Amino acid sequence: MKEKDEKILILLQKNSRISLKEIAKKLGMPISTVFTKIKKFEEEGLIKKYSLELDEKKLGYTVKAFVLVTYKSNSKSQEEVAKEISKLPFVERVYIIAGQWDILVEAIGKDVEDLGKWITEKLREIEGVDKTQTLIVLKKIKESYVLSSKGVDVFN
Structure with missing residues (x-):
């Protein structure tokens, strides 16, 4: 490029x-x-869409978590389970991953109780979700997806 x-x-x-x-x-x-x-x-599809970034906290979503999910083989494929998870409210991103866990979910909630309720009543009820482990974000240090092959930001 x-x-x-x-x-x-x-x-x-x-x-x-x-x-x-x-x-x-x-x-x-x-x-x-x-x-x-x-x-x-x-x-060429290099630019897929134009979007904006919302302040989740100002919208009342004060908790962000990464939820690790193990997939339990059944009639659904792992990808089908991941896609079903992606349709749940409060889900920001879903990844199929390698290692001890099978799926990584990034989700938000109004508070820890709200997030816990979402995990137990929505996420864990999906057929194919076996176990979950929740990692609560304490503080965001960096969240940037800005392209820079040089690793240098010249535009401040």
């Missing part, structure tokens, strides 16, 4: 509402070139 292309993607990741004019100015490129490159990224 060309460096300018990567920089366009980094700027869009940091702020998907940034204007073409601002990107062009920061990178010293014509607006038409920036527009063409972004359209190409969209058509």
Whole structure:
């Protein structure tokens, strides 16, 4: 990937509402070139969607947890179980993983009691969910998905 292309993607990741004019100015490129490159990224599926980040705590969700799940073989495949979990409310991400556990679920709750109720009444009731272990997040240090192959952020 060309460096300018990567920089366009980094700027869009940091702020998907940034204007073409601002990107062009920061990178010293014509607006038409920036527009063409972004359209190409969209058509190729490199840019899947534009989204925003909500403040979960301000919405009343004060607890975040990672729930490890073991899969119990039955009529459903592991992927089917993971997809069913992904449809539950309060689930942010679901991964099929390797190791002692089979599925990793990132979920939020209004408080620990709310999260516990969700685990016992929703998650554990899914056919194919065997055991769970819940890891409560005490403090978020970094949550960033910004592309940077150089490991250097030049855009502050």
